[in-house]
Amino acid sequence: MNLSLDLRGQAETLGQSLPALLAEAEHLAATLMLGEHGRRRAGQGDEFWQYRPAHAGDAARSIDWRRSARSDAHFVREREWQAAQSVTIWVDAAQSMTFSGAADRPAKLDRTRLLALALAVLLLRGGERVGLSGMVPKPGRAQLLELVAALEAVDQADYGVPDVTGMVSHGRAVFLSDFLGALDPLETALTAAADRGVRGLLLQVLDPAEENFPYEGRTIFESMQGGLRHETQSAGDLRARYLDRLAERKARLMELARAMGWYYHCHHSGQTAQAALLWAYRALEGGR
């Protein structure tokens, strides 16, 4: 009884929030579907790409007779290259991501989930296989619902640790996190990914409060779970040094990414999600 009630409650929550998230992600993805889409080169796929004169070596069955009948030469119908890639997305769902610096701003996690799902929508539409860390990347729209369900997972730790399970060799990976915790696990994960020939993106999502440090006076700062604690007499005095450290952290991330052939980008939850999505999509595409 209790179990079923709980289940039902969860299910209802799911039914309410997930399609909303999905719809939002679709909406966001739709803003990026500008004009033609594709690899823009001949290859394997379903879409017509171009006719070209038949060369020696072309299989007879590849000749497009209908086109060839209209002229003296033989033509081959080429299709657009549509190679599917496996993309593994890691969404940091740790407690630090639930932070929001202002009541009217979404938590970093919300933004991260939205970006992840929107990216997934785009990729799935492009015919790629997409999965979250620990999942097997699969193509098709049906995968979306699984992704949505998996995105609901919450990590109780203060800071998330990248998960490289389920990453396909020579696939793509997207790490979405604030990268505010220790960097060692990230380094390990990146090394592991590089070992498997995986390249990808580091998308750092920060709250504007973390970027500006708008605090004054006597303050005790605590991490979301209270694991870390720092007390200061005058928070305003710390600002410059904090910003230095933040810049240092970003530079380190950039350096890590470059060393591994990854891309790094910092996104603020105060900005529109579209810019970050555009960057992520371009970066994935350019990486190919």
Next chain:
Amino acid sequence: MIGALAFTAPWLLLGLIALPILWLLLRAVPPAPVRRRFPAVALLLGLVDAERQADKTPWWLLLLRALAVAAAIIGFAGPVLNPENRAPGTGPLLIVLDGGWADARDWPRRLDKASGLLAEAGRSGRPVAVIRLTDTPDAISFQNAEAWAGRLAAMAPQPFAPQAYEDWVQALPDGGFDSYWLSDGLDNPGREGLAAALAENGSVTAFLSPRPVYALRPAGFEDGAIALKAARLAGDATEVEVIARGPDPSGIDRELARGAFRFAAGAAEAETRLTLPPELRNRITRFELLGQRTAGAVSLTDDSLKRRKIALISGAADREGLQLLSPTYYLRQALAPVADLIAGGLSDVIPANPDVIILADVARLTQPETDALLDWAGKGGLLLRFAGPRLAASDVSRIDEDALMPVRLREGGRSVGGTMSWGEPKTLAPFPEGSPFHGLPVPADVTVAQQVLAQPDPDLTKRTIAALADGTPLVTRKEVGAGQVVLVHVTANAEWSSLPLSGLFVQMLERLAVSTKPAQPEAKDLAGQTWVPERTLDAYGNGSDAGEVAGVAGADLAQAMAQGPRATLPPGLYVSGERKVALNVIGPDTALTAAVWPAGTVIEGIEIVKAQALKGVLLAAAMILLALDVLAALWVSGRLGGMAKAALVLLALATPQDGRAQVPDDLRAIEATRGVVLAHVLTGDADLDATAEAGLRGLGDQLWYRTAVEPEAPLGVDLETDELAFYPFLYWPISPDQPLPSTAAYAKLNRFLRTGGMILFDTRDGDIAGLTGAATPEGQMLQLIAAGLDIPPLDPIPPDHVLTRSFYLLQDFPGRHAGGAIWVEAPPPDAEQQDGMPFRNLNDGVTPVIIGGADWAGAWAVDQDGVPMFPVGRGYAGEDQREIAYRFGINVIMHVLTGNYKSDQVHVPALLERLGE
């Protein structure tokens, strides 16, 4: 009590000892830190605070708190600044105010003092009575102080000195009472008696003002200059300025001259003289001492200062050696001291516009002279004619009454009591009532031996103002317009009568206002007349119209002149017929003496130092300090951010949002007049106003490109607040829910329309119902708005209207909607088309309104990049329509700026040529 400071509860000050304890308590408590969740804390780890602040309250915060508590303690101890330390008396208290003109110099302070005394008496529960000595004495009743407080505030000084001291002595109640006398410091007859009577009843305290009293005596005329005297109670050497005021030529009261009295040390009187041209001198209505706001420092002027311009003209040529026989000798003697005499021919003196023209035995006047005299008399001149042998011999006014003679004359006149005739020379009858001479004593030795006789006429009795004992008229008078003609039936010399030899002659001239008396009028001068006050003075020396009040008898006025004005005879200007007499508070010999107080009188100053309770101030200071403490404490603990934001929001809400209202009108006026500024009426509909502005901007751009008109950026005009005179043209889009203009705005609009402005009304409904249909809400609104406007009859625009050719040649006038009619001022009904002329001659100014519904602004509107904002029609045809709309706008502006220039027939050939193309 410490100096001027006292405490009502001094033992509370012991609480100040507790302050150091507070210091110890407060300094130990550190401000609590704020706990914040912050994921990036990992980056903060290891950062050390730059300055290691003690976990204690900062010293200034402690000081603030200590000050707040100290202020509260001192506040509750009830400090009083300047406490009253007069020993409270007992028994009834009489407060005496003089209430005369001299009190006016510091009346508010007297009232304050009196109310302070009242309040004090009220606190000690004494019954009080307040009397004002200028009032009519009445029974004095002691009441409680509150009852008097209101009445005291309503008391005002009177423009005269207290007089009825004896009656007040009678009115004093029996029994002991103390008296406070707020004296004006002047002694008046009988005042000592009252002081003595008060001293008998109890202690008397006199309050004296340190402000000096100055009095200005009536101005006199000595040796061609105005002699002024001022009086004061003796004191140090000082200087007081005197101002002569009067109307300037446009009738505005102004300072005409200024002098200064130099009082020597110890002197009570000072004199000064003002030399003024007669024109200026005759304008003076009052003298006043600068900075002295009392009726005593003001002296009204009357006829005594006037010097009339009198033209003396005699018919006989002057004969050498026979001066005493000259017709004008006695007149000259009588008038020379008091008037400015003009000699010369009649045609020479009339342009000088004299007050009086005296014709001594002048019979014949030429027609131009007669006309000039009539014209001059009609404007208020007095023509005084004397008879004589020439008049008697002539046939002037013999059969028909001459325009310049009051009566018809019998031929030859008569002669009585001469050597060749019977009878005694005739004496004068007493002057009848209604005559200007009424009241003058008739000396018995004035006889008339020869005179001209008036023909009996129905009007004769009415016109006779002096007669002989047998009833024959001696002086007759007739009104001519605003002036009059007076005929004295005898000669102006002693040939026919002894009248010119008597003092009566001079008095009669005075009564006729021919001459004026240089000195104060005496009783006999005033007697027998009723004097009506024209202007009266209040105690502060301000004049006001007396209004409709009963006149006073001359005898009473004469008495008041001698003894000073009274309640029934306030100082002012009194009028009887042509004469004016000023009754001033200070006469030529009114004594100004200092009051002397009987022995035993306590003398105090009138200056008051108010006891000021400081409790409220200190407690308020404590509250403010505590409020500051809250803010400071928040700031120290870093929690002020949110609060400051909230305060800013509150401030922003509290400050007026209408930024436009803060732009000074001058700046707007400069902006509106920098060049041609097209303006639109703000309707209150933001979209509509934005469209109108964009439309005028678009039209302005086109004007700039195509014509010599280079308009500035358009302005929105608020009909209620903005001046319309700067704009030649108003575009008024009609919105169905705009408010109707106020009456003032309508007045402004009508002035705008009448002075050549043009309003383009646009209902924006495509004129689907026509002007009269009112089928659309905009149409109905337009009718409502236009009801209050001064709009001439309108017609649909005729094909030859100047709007069709003021810049472009146009046939229709589309905006976003095409095909609607537009309405302009109807052509005059008699405008006819000439043969061979394509246009009627309609040279009749600019039509004040154009009414249509084509939504022109919509068609003209461009955004900031100059791109049209709204589509017009379809495709290129629509762009053509937009082009015509621009052309219409340009034609309208050209029509506004150049009027009917293009309507001039001069342009016809050129226009014909273009039309023919």
